[in-house]
Amino acid sequence: MSDLLIVHSAGPNVTVQDRGRSGTLAYGLSRGGAMDRLALAEGAALLHQSDDLAVLEMAGVGGRFEATRDLRIALTGAEMRATLDGARLIWGASHLLPRGAVLDIGPVLSGVYGYLHVGGGIDTPQVLGARSAHLAAGLGRVLAAGDQLPLGADGGSATGNIVPRDTRFGGGVVRVVPSLQTELFPQDQLDRFVRTRFIRDTRANRMGVRLESAGEGFHVPGGLSVVSELIVPGDIQVTGDGAPFVLMAESQTTGGYPRIGTVLPCDLPRVAQTPAGAVLEFRFVTREDALEAERRYRSGVKALAGQIKPLVRDPHDIRDLLSYQLISGAIAGDEL
Known part of the structure; x- marks a missing residue:
């Protein structure tokens, strides 16, 4: 039997994701992939492996999981409450x-x-x-209880970092550059x-x-008559009611709404992780x-790999604290 990650339960938006697909725009398929690509790099650094490997992306809430082998894991991106056997x-x-x-x-605690x-x-x-599941294109699907996901071979051993x-x-300032229609505004x-x-809407x-x-x-005067043309993640379309809409990983590949600017790729993780009700501001x-x-x-x-530090656990979180050898090399006082 192959090694598996068993899904006992899953939130409504748990999917398999990686860095997405390249070279498919000409066929009408956007890149897709993880919404927060920085989180992919963080997990890869923690496990000392490639950030091309597939992970589970969990929007809002995670799930319950079990592995059929001893398994190294890393938890990145928006903080969620996580427990291991309680x-x-x-x-x-x-x-x-x-x-x-x-x-x-x-459930998510931040982000x-x-x-x-x-x-x-x-x-x-x-x-x-x-x-990667690309839900807008009908590739893959959200995970559900009973799914069993095959695991790749793991050549590493490090954990506890x-x-x-x-x-x-929590929102903040996002940098943008002019887009093709910026001068029309x-x-x-x-x-x-x-x-x-701007307040991040619940509609996202x-x-x-x-x-x-x-x-x-x-x-924009005549904005609804803009010719449909190529668009990419980060483009900020202004819809007919005047509200900005930042296009993300599974955006369509062409569109006719005028674009007031384009978010820098390095700032897209901030947009993705801004929760509903938080504030975003834009700077050209x-x-x-x-x-x-x-x-x-x-x-x-x-440089992330060089910033990894050993994880110092809170003794209150260690239920079997007395089984740990807290001091190595100690000797009894009467042996001095």
Whole structure:
């Protein structure tokens, strides 16, 4: 029997994801893949493996899981309440999931998308070069109780490490560059756009994130007659009612709504992880500044492996504390 990750229960939006598909735009299929690609890199660094391996993406709530072999796991992205046979697990860290033990991942505590990584990756069949479910295109599906996911071979052994936590889980400032229709917007609307504090709407999914604001919407004269053309994740379309809509991993590949700007790829994880009701603000940057931001982001991803630290557990979370050898090499006082 092959090694399996057994799904005993799953939230409504748990899917297998990886870095997505490249080279499919010409066929009308967007890249897809994980909404927070930085979380993929964090898990790969914790487990010392490639970030091309497939993981479980959990939006809002996780599920209950069990493995048929001793399994290294890492938990990244939006923090969720996680326990192993009832004992609390630290998020943003790597752990050992013993064979037959039960991993429970509950509701999100901050952010939107949490990720469960496993040593060797999820080894479901590839479709068009990736294992990612692309729900908008009908590729793959959400997971359900009773699913059994094959596991890849794991050549590593390290667990008990933690990755530094960053600030992308509560909204904030997002950098954008001009898009093809930015100049169609009157200057006063562009000025108002960068002054506005947008609220992340509850209407959001893997296709895009809708934003609301207290003021009037944004409009382009003749905006509804824009010719449909290529669009990419990060484009900010302004719909007919004037609300901005940030396109995400499973966006369509063409569209006719005017685009007021495009979010830098390195800032898309922040948009993805901004919970409903949190504030996002936009700032235009130059092409040179955007390229430098992308270079810094990629350098930071490469440096993640060097930022991993040993996980120091809270003694209150260790139910079998007395079985641990807390001090090595101690001798009794009468032997001195």
